[in-house]
Amino acid sequence: MMKVMKGIHSADAKLTMAHMYVAFFALLIGATAGLMQTLVRSGKVTLPAGIGYYQILTLHGVVLGLVLTTFFILGFLVATQSKTAGKYSSGERKWAWAGFWMMTAGVVTTATFILLNEASVLYTFYAPLKAHPGFYIGLALVIIGSWFVGFVIFHRHARWRKENRGERTPLLSYMAVITMLMWQIATLGVAATVLLQFLPWSLGFTETIDVLVSRTLFWYFGHPLVYFWLLPAYMAWYAIIPKIVGGKIFSDSLARLSFILLLLFSIPVGFHHQLTEPGIDPFWKYLQVVLTFLVVIPSLMTAFSLFATFEARGRELGAKGLFGWLKKMPWKDVRFLAPFIGMVWFIPGGAGGIINASNQMNQVVHNTIWVTGHFHLTAATSVILTFFGIAYWLIPSMTGRKLTAKMNKWGIIQTIVWSVGMAIMSGAMHWQGLLGGPRRSAYSEYAGNADTASWGAYQIAQAIGGSILFIGMIIMLVIFVNLAFFAPKGKEEFPIAVVGETSGTTPKVLENWKLWIGVTVALILFAYTIPFIDIIQNAPPGSKGFRLW
Amino acid sequence: MNMHKYEKIWLLFGTATLLIFLIVVGISAFYMGNQPPSCAVTLNPEKVHATAPFDDPGLKKIGDNEYQLTVVASAFNYDVGTDDKIVQIPKGATVHFNATTTDVVHGFELAGTNVNMMLEPGYISTYTNTFNKAGKHTLLCNEYCGTGHHLMSATIEVVE
Numbered sequence: 088m089m090k091v092m093k094g095i096h097s098a099d100a101k102l103t104m105a106h107m108y109v110a111f112f113a114l115l116i117g118a119t120a121g122l123m124q125t126l127v128r129s130g131k132v133t134l135p136a137g138i139g140y141y142q143i144l145t146l147h148g149v150v151l152g153l154v155l156t157t158f159f160i161l162g163f164l165v166a167t168q169s170k171t172a173g174k175y176s177s178g179e180r181k182w183a184w185a186g187f188w189m190m191t192a193g194v195v196t197t198a199t200f201i202l203l204n205e206a207s208v209l210y211t212f213y214a215p216l217k218a219h220p221g222f223y224i225g226l227a228l229v230i231i232g233s234w235f236v237g238f239v240i241f242h243r244h245a246r247w248r249k250e251n252r253g254e255r256t257p258l259l260s261y262m263a264v265i266t267m268l269m270w271q272i273a274t275l276g277v278a279a280t281v282l283l284q285f286l287p288w289s290l291g292f293t294e295t296i297d298v299l300v301s302r303t304l305f306w307y308f309g310h311p312l313v314y315f316w317l318l319p320a321y322m323a324w325y326a327i328i329p330k331i332v333g334g335k336i337f338s339d340s341l342a343r344l345s346f347i348l349l350l351l352f353s354i355p356v357g358f359h360h361q362l363t364e365p366g367i368d369p370f371w372k373y374l375q376v377v378l379t380f381l382v383v384i385p386s387l388m389t390a391f392s393l394f395a396t397f398e399a400r401g402r403e404l405g406a407k408g409l410f411g412w413l414k415k416m417p418w419k420d421v422r423f424l425a426p427f428i429g430m431v432w433f434i435p436g437g438a439g440g441i442i443n444a445s446n447q448m449n450q451v452v453h454n455t456i457w458v459t460g461h462f463h464l465t466a467a468t469s470v471i472l473t474f475f476g477i478a479y480w481l482i483p484s485m486t487g488r489k490l491t492a493k494m495n496k497w498g499i500i501q502t503i504v505w506s507v508g509m510a511i512m513s514g515a516m517h518w519q520g521l522l523g524g525p526r527r528s529a530y531s532e533y534a535g536n537a538d539t540a541s542w543g544a545y546q547i548a549q550a551i552g553g554s555i556l557f558i559g560m561i562i563m564l565v566i567f568v569n570l571a572f573f574a575p576k577g578k579e580e581f582p583i584a585v586v587g588e589t590s591g592t593t594p595k596v597l598e599n600w601k602l603w604i605g606v607t608v609a610l611i612l613f614a615y616t617i618p619f620i621d622i623i624q625n626a627p628p629g630s631k632g633f634r635l636w
Numbered sequence: 637m638n639m640h641k642y643e644k645i646w647l648l649f650g651t652a653t654l655l656i657f658l659i660v661v662g663i664s665a666f667y668m669g670n671q672p673p674s675c676a677v678t679l680n681p682e683k684v685h686a687t688a689p690f691d692d693p694g695l696k697k698i699g700d701n702e703y704q705l706t707v708v709a710s711a712f713n714y715d716v717g718t719d720d721k722i723v724q725i726p727k728g729a730t731v732h733f734n735a736t737t738t739d740v741v742h743g744f745e746l747a748g749t750n751v752n753m754m755l756e757p758g759y760i761s762t763y764t765n766t767f768n769k770a771g772k773h774t775l776l777c778n779e780y781c782g783t784g785h786h787l788m789s790a791t792i793e794v795v796e
Contacts, residue, residue: 141783209780213741215757216782298741298756341639362672363752365759369671377658387650391643446661447670450750454743454778523747525778531786534721536772538747539789591638627678627758633740635711635782 094484094581095166096174103169104485104571105187106162107478109194110155111567117151118560120144125512125553128546130530140529141207141636148210149201152312152466153229154194159474160319161187161236164263166481167322168240170581171257172247179239186235193228196221207636209527211309212285214301217632220289227281230274237267255593258339259326259583265346266318272607273311273354280304288632295629299366299622306357307615310379314353316466318346320473323426324393327477327582331423332416334400335587337392343597345385345392351607352381355614359444363453366625371618372446378614379444386437393430399587421498422490422582425476428502429469432509436464439517457520459527460513468509472502475563480579482570489577490570497566504559512552519545673753673763681757684708684738693717701728705792707735707775709742709755712784714775721790729794730766743778746792754779767794 093100120143126132127140134140165183169175175183199221200206206218212226244264248256280301287293325342329335336342358375361367401412417423439461442448452458479498483490490498520526524542533539596602639647664670679687689696689706694717696704703725708715716723725731735744737755744761745752748771753761777788 139783141780141785144780207783213779215740298758302756338639341643361754364754365673365675365756365761366678367674368676369665369674372672372674373662373665376661380654380658383654384647384651387647388643391646395640395643446665446672450672450752453752454745454754455752523745523774523776525743525745525776525786527780528778528786531789533774533776533786533789534791536774536791538772539774539776589640625676625678628680628682630681630740630757633711633782635740635784 092487092576092578094481094579095169098180099165099169099174100485102175102180102183102187103162103166103481105184106158106165107482107485107567107571109191110158110162111564113150113155113158113194114560115564117147117155118557120147120150122553122557125546125550128528128530129550130543130546131550139204139207139636141209141527142201142204144527145207145209146198146201149197152210153226156316156466156470157229157233158190160266160315161190161233163319163322163474163477163481164240164266165236166485166581167259168243168263170259171583172243172260175239175243176246179242183236183239186232186237186239189232189235190229191232193225193230193232195225196228197225200225204636211305213305214285214288214296214298215630215633217289217634220286223281223285223289227278227286230278230281233274234271237271240264240267255339256598258336258342258586259322261343261598262318262322262326262346265350266315266322268604268607269311269318269350269353270315272611273308273315276304276307276357277309295631297623297626297629299364299626300619302361302364303357303367303615303619303622306360307354308357309360310356311353313462313466314349314382316470318349319477320426320429320470321346321349321389323473323477324389324430326584328393328423328426328584329396329400330582330584331420332397332400334396334403334584336584336590337395337399337587338590339586340591340593340597341388341392343593345388347597347603348385348388349382350603351610352378352385354607355610358614358618359449362446362449366622368618368621371614371621375614376444376446378610380441383441419495419499421495421502422476422479424499425479425502426473428506429472429476432464432472432506433469436461436469439464452520454526455520456516456524456526456528460516460520463509463513463516468505468513472505475501475505478567479570480582482567483574483577483579484581486571486574487576487578488570488574489579491574494566494569494574497562501559501562501566504555504562508552508555508557508559510552512549512556515545515548515552519549673761675760675762677760678758679736679760681736681738684736689734690736695723695725695731698732701726702730702732704732704734707733707744707790708738709735709744709777709788710738711740711742711782712777712788714777714788714790716775716790722793723790724793724795725767727770727794727796728766728768730764731792732762732764734760734762736760740781741779742781742788743776745776745778747774747776749773752778767792770794770796 206222
């Protein structure tokens, strides 16, 4: 029977694959939109058939930032949970499917209104730009559907704890719970603004909207959103890559501690996206800047753990000297190479992030295309290359096929193409941003002054980088389709690393959810209560809606 | 929880660096006054043209080589008080920017300077800058506001 060849229970594998089909279809649409944007902004190309630049920009953001990421992450977490905690009950599976279909229906609804040009408001949908209610309804369905899948992940973890009283939970199962916990707490903000502000307003039940409240709720969600992309990559870096290189997890307890710290310091930090906004008190801006920077600590822990694992493994294989272990790494294995290149890109990506969140330096780069360059390094390179690295074994493991040497080679080519394309595109974006070039803008000569005219060359470089990335996307899709439908049948390993001997015991307190949820909520209340009351008490008259596209 | 000796050193060093960084940022903000724009003064977004100083946008001299520039942003235009959308200021002048929007959120970015702030309906945004070099700076919108977003611009010309 072929069924036993799959990495996890076959019904769970089907659930994961459903998420993956949507995710990779989103990659096709979103990256194509991205190519068109870079071409338009080079000033050499205009879009045919009355398609608007901001229409495809909205599509690009929604489809890649919300659809590709959320579907891939949920599919991956569903699989790791089934692998490490055991298969789902049929009840759990039904709830997860309900969530999946709700999300998919939401995506179709939102995409439809974007394509009908009823919602060119970009994926941040800042009020008082007012889209068709269908756009907001679709987004709400995606969020609520993801909650269903999240609760299934929680439920499976809780069931494991009941079945194995007193034992340490599987690391990946624990990390999946933290990832979803952060997501559920953070999405409360965007759900609140969509359901209580945007929807009644766009349906005509309320006349005006409080702009600053909506932006504050959005960014309460917007920053944890980027950690929601990052945590599954961290899961792979901590608990899967060590197995692929043949090593062990450096420390179970430190891995858990860093996830706890990421949960605590990812949410009460949204103001660092709102530093240049007039309605927020500078003291609270600074306070959230401080909280933002505390994620430096778990980030340093992660960097240490990863390289310690690599070095320990290299020495085990006989490496000598300070950097001898580098030679012992499995460079020709794409399951290692793609995520490793992702890690390397995270170094400049993280450094750029420090600049962005710095209270004053943000002034120089806020809303310039530097920011776009930044998250194309972090999300669209570090995270996405790690996700591709996961896909190379996860997809065949779910479909009962094998990653062949040929596909492995194409994966390596893909990784290189992606890195080269991104180095050119993101590099040009960073430089142009420092010179003042704005993000989210179609080609323009502005007032014809020398300062804006000097940006042309960077915009052409972005189009070249974007074109290379488009080729990289096509290669990835070919690999995906091969692994999903055509690769030879077999059993592909679902790599899960074990904890090293030197790891020591894991303190029980790390699994005390009441405590950590309590601290998370306390930090959020501390960072937001007073400024939020302030924002509401000192609010100007609300805004009517505008349709300016 | 056992922690490797090298990891302890690494984290100690990292955390100490972070602490110094945050203190520097804090001193810069609260002692030296380098705060991000946080004016927090409100007005009725539908009555901008009837509210001083936005009823009369443009450059006003308020002191010795000190000016106030009042700007009203709307889709897709900056009203800087001149027909050709060029504002000339003498070299070395300190300019207090005072801006708001009549409709959606706009950006207010003066390329090549640190003047960079959000304009939100109902709020006044302010920032001060001293211009020590002659030349032209383009004022442009860096927050998406609709199809004509990239067509919003004006020029601040610093003259000898």
